[in-house]
Amino acid sequence: xxxxxxxxxxxxxxxxxxxxxxxxxxxxxxxxxxxxxxxxxxxxxxxxxxxxxxxxxxxxxxxxxxxxxxxxxxxxxxxxxxxxxxxxxxxxxxxxxxxxxxxxxxxxxxxxxxxxxxxxxxxxxxxxxxxxxxxxxxxxxxxxxxxxxxxxxxxxxxxxxxxxxxxxxxxxxxxxxxxxxxxxxxxxxxxxxxxxxxxxxxxxxxxxxxxxxxxxxxxxxxxx
Numbered sequence: 001x002x003x004x005x006x007x008x009x010x011x012x013x014x015x016x017x018x019x020x021x022x023x024x025x026x027x028x029x030x031x032x033x034x035x036x037x038x039x040x041x042x043x044x045x046x047x048x049x050x051x052x053x054x055x056x057x058x059x060x061x062x063x064x065x066x067x068x069x070x071x072x073x074x075x076x077x078x079x080x081x082x083x084x085x086x087x088x089x090x091x092x093x094x095x096x097x098x099x100x101x102x103x104x105x106x107x108x109x110x111x112x113x114x115x116x117x118x119x120x121x122x123x124x125x126x127x128x129x130x131x132x133x134x135x136x137x138x139x140x141x142x143x144x145x146x147x148x149x150x151x152x153x154x155x156x157x158x159x160x161x162x163x164x165x166x167x168x169x170x171x172x173x174x175x176x177x178x179x180x181x182x183x184x185x186x187x188x189x190x191x192x193x194x195x196x197x198x199x200x201x202x203x204x205x206x207x208x209x210x211x212x213x214x215x216x217x218x219x220x221x222x223x224x
Contacts, residue, residue, distance in 0.1 A: 006194075008205055015175070015197040016204035025182075028192035032178040035194065038211040041142040045170040045201050046082045049146065054132035056162045065129030073133075074164060076122045081199050082137045085112040091135040097125040106135065116200045140170040172201040 007019040020031070051074055053063075062069050068076070080103045082091070091108045093101070104118035123131075146165040175197035183189045196204040 006208055011195075012197070014200050014203065015195075018194040018196070018204070018208060020192040020194075022189050023192060025188055025190055028178075028180045028190050032180070032192055032194060034215050035208065035211045036176050036178070038214050039173050039176060039196070039207050040171050042214050043171060043173070043202070043207060043210050044139055044141045045172040045199070046084055046137055046139055047166075047168040047170045048078050048080065048082070048135055048137050049140075049144075049166055049168045050136035051077060051164045051166070052134040052136075052161055053164070054134075054161045063129065063131070065125055065127040066131075067124040067126055070162075073123050074166070076120070077133075077135055078166060079117075080106065080120055080122075080135075081116040081201065083114040083116060083201050084110065084137060084139065086110065086139075088136070088138040089113060091137060093122070093131045093133040093135070096128055096130050098128045100124055101131070140168060142170060144168045144170075172198045173207060174199050 005020075007021075009017045009019070011017050020028070023031070053070065056063065056070060063073075066073070082089075089108055089110045091106045091113075093106055095105070097105070101122045101124065102118065103115050103120040103122060105122070106115060125131075145167050173196060175195065177195050179193045179195075181191045181193070183191070194208070196207055198204055198207060202210070
């Protein structure tokens, strides 16, 4: 029986369902798990790995005039979706602000970048307040626990700044699950459904293509 190619059905923004029909029993589970592991661990994305606050003593401090504390600001910055062409880029929030501060207020000297969720809220300035925050973003893959190699934070007394290192999850995939349906009449065959949602850095279809290409390359390296 001929195996069909993946058929995509878009079900939301950066969210798609992929069908693969008429697979022999057991094959659907193998394909789905390989794509899942590769998409979550091998496909590169971008993530904030370090944030530097000037004139702040520790991560539980408040910035005068800002409603949120440092931890809330860090978490909000961490959820900004960056797309850069270089391996590393430095962004900054360095200005006087009054009112809501959004991701589009984040600036950089590098022109080859995009912020995919510019209306994402970073903080609220209750009074006119000067911020001086550096945001370090880099390209990577998989999940990296920075606590294994570096301290979570350190305070530089001479330069009056706090440096916060973050755990990083680089994968563009935000949701991945699959379903396998057994054939009622042709019991030796089954259908596969894969649901993929991304953060927009890559489209779901691109995730499938990249995962399959990586899988094929790895198989070709195996010698008997």
